[in-house]
Amino acid sequence: MKASGMFKGIVLGLLFAASAGYANAQSQEGSGYWQDIQKSGVLRCGAAVAPPHVIRDPQTGEYSGTFVDLCKKFASDALGVKAEIVDTTWDNIVAGLQANRWDLSMALNQNPKRAMAIAFSQPVVEYQVSGLYDKANPKFSQPPKSITDVDVAGVTIILMSGTSIDGTLSPQIKNATILRLPDIDATRLALSSRRGDILFDDSDSNALFSATGKDRWVTLNPEPAISKQGIAFGLRRSASYSDIQSLNFFIQEKSAIGEIDRIAKGYIDKLAGDIKQ
Structure with missing residues (x-):
């Protein structure tokens, strides 16, 4: 009887641990990189000027460019939130991301040094x-x-x-x-x-x-x-594999249907027209 009671106790303990682990996993599923952004209602995208990927109008301060358009589309189509473009410089583009001043850094060249500090999406375009x-x-x-x-x-x-x-x-x-x-x-x-x-x-x-x-x-x-090198979005290291995959699948689709090429060509043609003038 004593042994049987001990066995039952072990079994109950294991079941309790499994149940607690499952409940914890369920709670974690509701919290993550994109889930936190959906709760806030805003996807913040760090922008340092790099035409045609990130363009800033010197008169209005408004941003445009291939990565800016993709940031806005990912925010609205995938996350159901608004995009906010946050002004920064190339000196601060990584540090600001790490400090949670924005959620995505736009148009970053992928290199080993940066990969030690932040996570990357798959390349959007190549440098x-x-x-x-x-x-x-x-x-x-x-x-x-x-x-x-x-x-x-x-x-x-x-x-x-x-x-x-x-x-x-x-x-x-x-x-x-x-x-x-x-x-x-x-x-x-x-x-x-x-x-x-x-x-x-x-x-x-x-x-x-x-x-x-x-x-x-x-x-x-x-x-x-x-x-x-690839030019990609940068994310904080806290982004999980599934978080990064969500962004990657978005990029893959836009690339497969030729949308990224069309956006990029449109900005190149516009900037070329400005240069001629």
């Missing part, structure tokens, strides 16, 4: 270094496919001085001449005036400039790549 050249340039009668194809004596490569692209690409150049200039306007002017033959910059900047003369400029995306 890479591309080349831009005039299709009428006789030095490129055969379209180049790699850095080796442009690292030729007599070719002048245009770079913005002191950038990460300068630091990454310059050591690879053995035969071509490198023309380093102080800012993006100077590099574009050098390319347009044929002071140099090919401009290497991030693909977004080159896409914007290329759109100003679609019949003139040709883009080189080197294989192998000079530098290539």
Whole structure:
């Protein structure tokens, strides 16, 4: 009888523990990254300027861009809340997220250092270094496919001085001449005036400039790549796997139906029109 009583006690104890664990799991299901935002009614998106992904109108202070549109759509379509765009800088884009000043950081390059501090969604778009050249340039009668194809004596490569692209690409150049200039306007002017033959910059900047003369400029995306990273949403480390998957499924759908490409192209065309003016 004593042994039987002990056995019953153990069984009851196990059942109680299981029941408590189940109840705790149920309570946790009602609390999470997105559930907390739904309770507050607002999805806060941290914004540092990075056209065409994040654009700020200098006159009105209003934000637009590919990531801004996606933030608003995810807020309304997936969460049923309003989106609030929170102004920040690139120096604070990660720290502000960690400090819970906003819920998503927009248009972050994925890299190992940041991944130690925050979580990432899957890439929305890709960042890479591309080349831009005039299709009428006789030095490129055969379209180049790699850095080796442009690292030729007599070719002048245009770079913005002191950038990460300068630091990454310059050591690879053995035969071509490198023309380093102080800012993006100077590099574009050098390319347009044929002071140099090919401009290497991030693909977004080159896409914007290329759109100003679609019949003139040709883009080189080197294989192998000079530098290539995903550009994604950043989340706090408290986001669970299922939280991140919810955002990823949203991104996957918008990408599959071509909506992300359409949004991005619209902003690139608009910015290119502004540059022409």
